[in-house]
Amino acid sequence: MADSRFEHSVIYLCSHSDQGAMGLVVNQVARHLSLEELLIQLDILNDDESAIRLPDSVRGMNVHKGGPVEVERGFVLHSDDFMLNQSTLTIDNGICLTATLEILRALAQGDGPEQAILALGYAGWAPGQLENEIQGLARDGGLYLPESWPQFDADTIASFAGKPYADVALEVIRPFVGGAIPETDLKAMIDEAYAGFRHPAVTPLVQTGANTFILELFHGPTLAFKDVAMQLLGRMMDYVLGRERTDIFVLYPDGRVSNVQRRQMTTPTEDNVHALALTGNFDDCQAIVKGMFNHFSFRDRVALSGVNSINWARILAQIVYYFVAGATLGAPHRKVAFTVPTGNFGDIFAGYAAVKMGLPVEKLIVATNVNDILARTLETGRYEKRVVTPTISPSMDIQVSSNFERLLAEVSGRDGSSVRRMMDQLAQSGSFSIEEGPLAEMRAHFGAGRCDEAQTAATIAGTWKEAGYLLDPHTAIGVHVARNHEDGSVPMVVLGTAHPAKFPDAVEKASGIRPELPDNLKDMMTAEERQQVLAAELDEVERFIETHARAATARV
Numbered sequence: 001m002a003d004s005r006f007e008h009s010v011i012y013l014c015s016h017s018d019q020g021a022m023g024l025v026v027n028q029v030a031r032h033l034s035l036e037e038l039l040i041q042l043d044i045l046n047d048d049e050s051a052i053r054l055p056d057s058v059r060g061m062n063v064h065k066g067g068p069v070e071v072e073r074g075f076v077l078h079s080d081d082f083m084l085n086q087s088t089l090t091i092d093n094g095i096c097l098t099a100t101l102e103i104l105r106a107l108a109q110g111d112g113p114e115q116a117i118l119a120l121g122y123a124g125w126a127p128g129q130l131e132n133e134i135q136g137l138a139r140d141g142g143l144y145l146p147e148s149w150p151q152f153d154a155d156t157i158a159s160f161a162g163k164p165y166a167d168v169a170l171e172v173i174r175p176f177v178g179g180a181i182p183e184t185d186l187k188a189m190i191d192e193a194y195a196g197f198r199h200p201a202v203t204p205l206v207q208t209g210a211n212t213f214i215l216e217l218f219h220g221p222t223l224a225f226k227d228v229a230m231q232l233l234g235r236m237m238d239y240v241l242g243r244e245r246t247d248i249f250v251l252y253p254d255g256r257v258s259n260v261q262r263r264q265m266t267t268p269t270e271d272n273v274h275a276l277a278l279t280g281n282f283d284d285c286q287a288i289v290k291g292m293f294n295h296f297s298f299r300d301r302v303a304l305s306g307v308n309s310i311n312w313a314r315i316l317a318q319i320v321y322y323f324v325a326g327a328t329l330g331a332p333h334r335k336v337a338f339t340v341p342t343g344n345f346g347d348i349f350a351g352y353a354a355v356k357m358g359l360p361v362e363k364l365i366v367a368t369n370v371n372d373i374l375a376r377t378l379e380t381g382r383y384e385k386r387v388v389t390p391t392i393s394p395s396m397d398i399q400v401s402s403n404f405e406r407l408l409a410e411v412s413g414r415d416g417s418s419v420r421r422m423m424d425q426l427a428q429s430g431s432f433s434i435e436e437g438p439l440a441e442m443r444a445h446f447g448a449g450r451c452d453e454a455q456t457a458a459t460i461a462g463t464w465k466e467a468g469y470l471l472d473p474h475t476a477i478g479v480h481v482a483r484n485h486e487d488g489s490v491p492m493v494v495l496g497t498a499h500p501a502k503f504p505d506a507v508e509k510a511s512g513i514r515p516e517l518p519d520n521l522k523d524m525m526t527a528e529e530r531q532q533v534l535a536a537e538l539d540e541v542e543r544f545i546e547t548h549a550r551a552a553t554a555r556v
């Protein structure tokens with residue numbers, strides 16, 4: 001019964017609108033279930049009559065696995081010669097969808113549609129959720145936020161203490177994912193994502209002072225906190241989009257990342273992974289990503305998804321470790337403060353989300369290097385772009401902080417037009433001012449501080465000498481800024497965003513100690529590199545992606 005119209009498709013998208021999206025996977029057969037067996041299970045056929053009663057047209061018809069939602073229910077994609085009032089949905093040119101027992105009865109009696117594909121379950125996404133979780137950027141140029149924040153009560157938060165990381169992750173992430181991914185599959189993805197971390201606690205807390213802790217987020221494969229989200233997001237994308245159809249393009253500023261960072265992007269051997277070194281800075285890369293998302297015809301042609309730090313699903317995965325660290329240190333009975341080395345406001349926005357979900361937090365402290373747009377904004381109420389200065393903490397060399405827009409939306413009471421006005425002003429004049437009310441709301445939750453190059457180096461050296469703990473330059477910025485905000489009564493957690501061995505030259509220069517790579521990463525330093533150097537121009541990057549993406553040609 002294969003229909004050539006569907007032969008190459010993976011998911012047949014039946015509807016996709018602001019009401020949400022639903023689709024059927026039409027190329028995965030449920031091997032252990034025949035139509036006969038299904039009809040018997042549904043009491044449409046008796047056990048012994050099946051062979052006799054099923055008409056030729058449907059005998060031996062495959063049952064497909066349509067997707068993870070409502071797997072008990074049959075969905076029939078069929079030709080338009082069959083229609084049931086009320087329950088048949090016309091999709092387009094001659095294709096309909098019916099999901100009632102009646103159509104199965106009709107098929108069993110030979111009165112069904114001439115052409116039909118039967119699937120159990122469907123793939124579904126709540127309004128905007130598909131884009132939220134997978135694509136990263138909204139079509140209006142804005143960023144996605146969940147409609148409301150799920151709430152965790154005190155008992156639930158207390159119960160996180162001592163639980164395995166993956167179990168807490170499942171509880172925190174589940175309410176956002178809703179029915180789009182069944183719990184058993186979500187749990188399997190989470191378990192797998194965190195099983196590969198080098199520390200059994202996944203994100204352990206290490207005490208470095210009387211009431212100061214480092215939350216080590218760097219035990220994943222690339223030695224930085226981004227692994228916590230990417231290990232899970234990669235699996236979610238494979239799950240939703242299908243691994244065979246995915247091409248990965250990594251954009252980074254040529255010559256502005258460390259050797260270890262570059263090698264992590266240039267040494268994967270999979271032929272669907274492309275490392276693109278752009279002759280520009282990090283903000284140029286970010287602007288090109290945004291430009292591609294806003295170029296709708298390109299975006300649709302290559303089925304673009306983004307996993308940079310503006311992807312909502314990344315932030316979602318990062319909320320988990322705030323709850324884990326908070327509960328470990330006594331939340332909800334005791335407040336905790338966090339200092340977060342940040343540039344794009346992604347990691348710290350996850351902390352704000354945790355607060356919105358019920359975690360009692362004394363303060364979230366923004367720690368920046370000399371590229372201090374965030375610290376300046378909180379101090380002055382004026383968000384003002386300046387030129388980027390390269391530093392020894394390159395992952396924070398940013399002067400356009402994409403996720404800050406999410407905070408603006410939150411503190412403006414989700415007033416989309418006021419956020420748009422500020423963003424328009426930023427685009428036109430390079431700056432905007434935040435009104436009194438929203439600014440006061442920001443300051444109630446956030447503090448800020450900056451750390452220059454000499455202070456960064458001194459903090460690395462001092463912490464090594466005093467605590468025997470080797471910091472990477474990004475985490476050192478957090479430790480420096482945290483010191484100015486500690487009051488001794490509240491535990492201060494500094495997010496350890498990178499392993500010192502990711503930035504060995506800067507760490508050695510500051511402390512005299514050359515940090516060693518974890519054993520499982522040593523091979524990377526001698527492996528062959530593959531990268532493509534491109535001008536930091538939208539056209540050039542789009543052209544490269546279009547000529548190298550399989551999705552661009554294999555799309556239905």
Ligand SMILES: *Cc1c(COP(=O)(O)O)cnc(C)c1O
Pocket residue numbers: 224225226309341342343344345346347348395396474497498
């Ligand atoms: C990406 C990164 C940061 C900054 O993260 P934000 O998304 O800007 O909050 C800080 N430190 C390291 C090591 C990073 O890789």
